[in-house]
Amino acid sequence: MEWEVVIGLETHTQLRTKSKQFSGASITYGAQPNTQADEVSVALPGVLPVLNKQAVECAIKFGLAINADIPARSVFSRKNYFYPDLPKGYQISQFELPVVGKGAVTIQVPAVGKNAAYEKVINITRAHLEEDAGKSVHGAVEGMSGIDLNRAGTPLLEIVTEPDMRSAAEAVAYAKKLHELVQWIDICDGNMQEGSFRCDVNVSVRPKGQEKFGTRREIKNLNSFKFMTQAIEYETRWQIETLEDGGTIQQATVLFNPDTGETKAMRSKEEANDYRYFPDPDLLPLEVTAADKARVQATMQKSQNEEYLRYVNDLNMFPDDARAITSSRQIYNYFESVLAELRKIAVPTATQTQDNANAKSVANWVINTLGSYLNKTNLDISESPVRPEQLAKMLSKIFDNTISNNAAKQVFEAMWMGEGEADAIIEAKGLKQESDSGAIEAILDEVLKANPAMVEEFKAGKEKAFNALVGQAMKASKGKANPAQVNDLLKKKLAF
Template sequence: MQWEVVIGLETHTQLQTKSKQFSGASTTYGAAPNTQACEVSIALPGVLPVLNKEAVECAIKFGLAIDAEMAPRSVFSRKNYFYPDLPKGYQISQFELPVVGKGKITIQVPATKNAEAYEKVINITRAHLEEDAGKSVHDAVEGMSGIDLNRAGTPLLEIVTEPDMRSAAEAVAYAKKLHELVQWIGICDGNMQEGSFRCDVNVSVRPKGSEKLGTRREIKNLNSFKFMQQAIEYETQWQIETLEDGGTIQQATVLFNPDTGETRAMRSKEEANDYRYFPDPDLLPLEVTEADKTRVKAEMPELPQALQARLISEYQLSAYDASTLTASRSLADYFVAVVNAGAEPKQAANWVMGTLSAKLNAEEKNILEAPISPKLLASLLKRLSEGVLSSSGAKHVFERIWNESSESAQIISVNEFGGLDKELRIIDEIILKDDLKQVSDTGAIEAIINEVLAANQAMVDEYKAGKEKAFNALVGQCMKASKGKANPAQVNELLKAKLG
């Protein structure tokens, strides 16, 4: 029998607010245990929750970004369950009336050996505001467990999809796209290691062609795209083998063990009615007006798809370049800053996607840690475009600046740099000190060519006999004779003229 996997995701996105969802306690990560747990966090009798306005604005931003339906009136509910790190005995969440309703996100699924790349629309069912629970800490004291309530009450936006994904690759592509989007619009820092972006993945299988959904198992708290891929692939295979062996799938919550690459059942999976949802009597309904949405929209950055379209139309970049440059907001901002500083768009795109990104990846840095600023890179590309630097010379200057990790490193005051911007002074100082200025003088290049031709008559004869490779060899000899400083385009042009 052929099987089809059906996948839906629930993503807990920690919102970038300074205070908690229903109190003024700090959300700063890494504080000593229980130092950020106020009266509301620990549920002292008589305390009342007060909704965080900034968290609501984050939810509105997300709704606008995915073109979602947004409820003019939404309600907070109590989700009842008992766990040591949930001091109230319930979590304040939204159930029947969430703030963000149906929306959509378009993903790009990368090519594989067996399939080409493709686009797919993933439907968002809802996104609702809620508070996080605390954290159980085991063996901090040998043989004992403790409770850290610093996270209790931290604002979350839980984003729930329809069961639209049919492979681990689609699920990972969606998670990455969502991860990029929530950072782009500034509602989440996206730090998966700190738990700011956690995914629960619902996986079921069914016979191919069947419309009936299989029994799902929920893989909890995946905080790595790599682990998500591994967990889904293992869980899918486990469910198929269980069914083909005559077994049945029991609805359950499961955990993924990255050391073994396996999932294991943690507990039976609850249904919504098990949580005994009811409206929270301490919180008024949340009303979002058209004026609220208009105000928040005016504060939002240009969205990735809109920026991609602008890079294609205004800068004449390819769809691939535009997509790559908008992989993150910081990368896109860097590229736009390089162009705004005077660089030609296609050349800037090539350097940002190529030399700069390769260096960042090699050193495991993000674009915000790059020691070469957009204006400095634009100045380097200016000298390259002017022919002052060769391509290899430009890369040499780039490496010098990168390794010195300071834009002002070793600048000297000489008259010939007097009227230049600081960034151009840095570039020109390195060109001068390292003797990198490209030779573009026609007479000087002709003299080099004449010497090379005189010393390599055999290559000349081969070229005239029709062997094109001999021409490239002669170009190489000319570049070697000039110590790499001759303008390659001029060498090619003048050499062809000499050879006739």
């Protein structure tokens, strides 16, 4: 029998706010335990929650970014359960009426094997605001468990999809797209190691062609795309094998063990909860007006897709480069900074066409050259030792013919190693290219005189001989002659 896997995701994105969802306590990661736990975080008797407006703005931004329905009124509810890291004995969340309603995200699923790449629309069911729990710390003190409430109350936006995905590849493509998007609109730092972006994945299988969904199991708390792929693939195989062996799937919450690569159901006791949701009487319903939406919209920059289309259509960039640059706000900001710096030091004669051609070249430098250095050293673009203004200065030296592309690679390497600015490096390494036409002509005259045979071959129609002559000239200039000029001048000389 042929099986089909059905996948839906619930993603917890930690919002980039100054303070907690319902109090003024800081949410900086990595602080000493409980130093960011104020009286609200500790749930002292008598404390009350006050909604963080910045978190609401983040939610509205997300709603706008996915063209979602943003209802005029949403409601905070209490999800009641006991756990040591849940200080109030309930989590404030949104249940029946979430802040963001139905929307959609378009994903690009990459080619796998013989399957070509394709686009797919993933429907978003809802996104709602809630607060994170604290952490239990085991083993810090012998025989005791500690509670760290620094994270308690951290604002989260939980984004829930429809069961629209049909493979691990689609699920990961969606997760990656969402990861890009929340960073692009600057509502989440995207740091998966620190838990800023975590996914719960609902997986079920059904015989291909069957309309009814199978029973799903929920894989909790995946914080890497690699684990997500492994977990979904393992879970899918397990469900299919179970059914083919005549078994049935019980609805369950499962955990993925990265060491074994397996998923395993949690003890049923841990999940047998009736959360007794009810509207939190300490908080008024959240009202979002058209004016609120317009105000947030005004603060939002162009969407990834708008910028992608501008790069491809107006700047004539390669789609892959344009996609890579718009994949993250940081790369985009870096790239745009280089362009802006370049404009500041632009050659007066530069035309729009020239500018566009430059952009294409800048993209190539940022994505390919800088990208490979970053990859090798495992650095984030924000940590790049070569700053946008430095790169811009160096690129301007290519564009004004001071150095060749090849020489620029040496300059970049030196800048990366912290050897200083482009000008000084060019000077120190003697990388300036020869652009004095008199000097190049002199070299060419020498080359023509020394290679009469090649000249004859060219005149006899052998195009190859032209390139050979260029090569000789470059060699004679020790690689410093401007190749374009060499080409132009040689053509003129041979025309006689």
